Amino acid sequence: MARESLLISTLVELADNLVDNFDVIDVLTVLSDRCVEAIDVDAAGVLLTSPEGDLQFVASSNESMRTLELFQVQTDEGPCVDCFRSGNAIVNYALANSETLWPRFTPVALAHGFRSVHCLPMRLRGRTLGALNLFRTEQGPLTGDDVVVAQGLADVATIAIIQHMSSTDARTLNDQLSRALNSRVIIEQAKGMVSQATNCGMDAAFARLRTHSRNHNARLTDVAQAVVTGAIEADDLDRVAASK
Numbered sequence: 001m002a003r004e005s006l007l008i009s010t011l012v013e014l015a016d017n018l019v020d021n022f023d024v025i026d027v028l029t030v031l032s033d034r035c036v037e038a039i040d041v042d043a044a045g046v047l048l049t050s051p052e053g054d055l056q057f058v059a060s061s062n063e064s065m066r067t068l069e070l071f072q073v074q075t076d077e078g079p080c081v082d083c084f085r086s087g088n089a090i091v092n093y094a095l096a097n098s099e100t101l102w103p104r105f106t107p108v109a110l111a112h113g114f115r116s117v118h119c120l121p122m123r124l125r126g127r128t129l130g131a132l133n134l135f136r137t138e139q140g141p142l143t144g145d146d147v148v149v150a151q152g153l154a155d156v157a158t159i160a161i162i163q164h165m166s167s168t169d170a171r172t173l174n175d176q177l178s179r180a181l182n183s184r185v186i187i188e189q190a191k192g193m194v195s196q197a198t199n200c201g202m203d204a205a206f207a208r209l210r211t212h213s214r215n216h217n218a219r220l221t222d223v224a225q226a227v228v229t230g231a232i233e234a235d236d237l238d239r240v241a242a243s244k
Helices: 002-016 024-038 063-075 079-086 105-111 144-166 170-198 202-215 220-229
Strands: 043-049 055-060 090-094 116-124 127-136
Touching (some): 024 043, 024 144, 055 063, 055 170, 063 105, 063 127, 063 202, 127 144, 170 220, 202 220
Antiparallel strands (some): 090 116
């Protein structure tokens, strides 16, 4: 029942993002976080195709995942790249056995403590927008239910993005996708400023940015921009509520 409640709240949260100030990064960050909470994985991340057709890093559940996603983009190698290009899921793949498949990516993933990978296409009606990467620190398979839940969350996020696309002309859509990908630069700058100002790690800095955006009903990108420009002091962001 706990997972069912979480999935229901996730669907509501994703649907709540389908408003005039729709933000792709917000939607895919929610997707990454909820996968870690609802599925037996330790990290999740999303690569999304740009208007030019190149994969770009968009969202992740933590800093290690961000590093691996960026590495895949930079080297054009890894499970997310293969999943996107083939449109086929990669499930229960032991990284220790994949050195010949991804000779540059695998050692980096192992160095970050990950032992198995699962990657699902973000696809609807033959159109693939990107891929959802799921990593575990232990080998061993995901259950069939976990795979279904992960693909379901990826499908909902994909539908949300495509639904937004359907109401937008192609030129405006390309502009929005480009802005979403470029806004990652602003978010990374803001994370660094918050980390330095509050003497916290990058994951904690990102959590404060997200908490502030949620508490003030503002887009994550807009909050990050405000921090970078000085409209909001880096140490004035709302604090993350302590876990009970």
